[in-house]
Structure formats: C-alpha cells, structure tokens
Amino acid sequence: MDKQSVKQSLSPEQARVSELAAELRILISSVSRKLRAQASAGEFTPSQRSVLLRLERDGPTTVTALARAEGVRPQSMGATVSGLESAGHIKGTPDPADGRQTILSLTPRFLSMIQASRAAREDWLVREIHACYNAKEQESLAKAIELLKRLVSH
Incomplete structure (x- = not known):
C-alpha cells in the first residue's frame, strides 16, 4: 500500500x-540544523557524539562499560575511544580498583568547548526569540514547550 492509499484510509483525526x-x-x-550552525564543539561521527554525551551525562567509565551501554563490541568502542583520545577530547587513567582497566573521562579542554558551544546556541535562541515573538507569543511558546516535554517523557 502506498502513502497516498494509507492517507486516504485514515480518519480526519488520524490524518491531522x-x-x-x-x-x-x-x-x-x-x-537542530540551525543550532548546530551557531556553534560547534567539533565534527563527530554519531558514535563519537554518543560516547561524549554519555561520558558527560554518566561520568567516567571504562571502554567495556561504554561498549555495553552503546550495544557495540569492545573492539569497536576501542576504535571510537582511540580517535577521541587522539583528538584530546577524552583521557584515560588507570582504575585504582583494577589496574588492568582504564577509566575514561572528558578532558577539561573539551568540557570548556562544550560549555562555550552550548552558550553560543542559547545566545542565538535568546536573540531569535526576542526578535521573532512578542510577549504573548513567548507565552504561547512556553506552553508549546511544556507540551513537547510531555511528548518526550511519555
């Protein structure tokens, strides 16, 4: 069944x-594209971006734990981590509980890059919201944001 046939079989509410x-x-x-264009902490592959976000959100961890969390083989995660280490975005330190393991964390320089990038994107949003919306429209935007939060938390 093609898209047109599916759309025709929908009720008006389903179609809307x-x-x-x-x-x-x-x-x-x-x-998302507009925000990325405002400031970038670098160009990353999806797997690199995922590792960096996970380390920021969950804190330091091992390659094995990252691989398990991301659903990939430790060898694949090792390649991802190696590239990020070479670029100076993450660093490894010996695990004090198990010297055979390495604990990975974000470097202070990369954390500063993330903060600067987020600040630039937020500044752009503030300027655009002020320029595009009056006070009443800003209230409507706030209500829409609450609805979207419910969408992603459901």
Missing part, C-alpha cells in the same frame, strides 16, 4: 495527527 507528526519532525530537524 499524521500531518502534525510530519511537520514536527521537519521543524525539529530544521531547528
């Missing part, structure tokens, strides 16, 4: 929800 979903997906992609 389908349209909303498509519009929201496109809008979120556009906003």
Whole structure:
C-alpha cells in the first residue's frame, strides 16, 4: 500500500495527527540544523557524539562499560575511544580498583568547548526569540514547550 492509499484510509483525526507528526519532525530537524550552525564543539561521527554525551551525562567509565551501554563490541568502542583520545577530547587513567582497566573521562579542554558551544546556541535562541515573538507569543511558546516535554517523557 502506498502513502497516498494509507492517507486516504485514515480518519480526519488520524490524518491531522499524521500531518502534525510530519511537520514536527521537519521543524525539529530544521531547528537542530540551525543550532548546530551557531556553534560547534567539533565534527563527530554519531558514535563519537554518543560516547561524549554519555561520558558527560554518566561520568567516567571504562571502554567495556561504554561498549555495553552503546550495544557495540569492545573492539569497536576501542576504535571510537582511540580517535577521541587522539583528538584530546577524552583521557584515560588507570582504575585504582583494577589496574588492568582504564577509566575514561572528558578532558577539561573539551568540557570548556562544550560549555562555550552550548552558550553560543542559547545566545542565538535568546536573540531569535526576542526578535521573532512578542510577549504573548513567548507565552504561547512556553506552553508549546511544556507540551513537547510531555511528548518526550511519555
């Protein structure tokens, strides 16, 4: 069954929800691209980005734990980690409990890059919100944000 046939078989409510979903997906992609264009902490592969975000969120850990959390083989994670270490984004220190293990963490320099990048993106958002929306529209935006939070927490 092609897309057109599927759309024709939907009720008006289902069709509207389908349209909303498509519009929201496109809008979120556009906003994401705009934010990435404002400041970047570097160009990373999806697996590198995932490792960096996990280390930031969960704290220091081992290659084995990262591999398990990301659902990849330790050898694959080792290659990802090696590239990030070479670039100076993460560092390894011996595990005090098990000298055979290495504990990986983000470098202070990379943490500073992340903070600067986020600040630049937030500054852009503040400027754009002030420029594009009056006070009443900003309230509507705040309500929409609450609805979107519910969408992602469901």
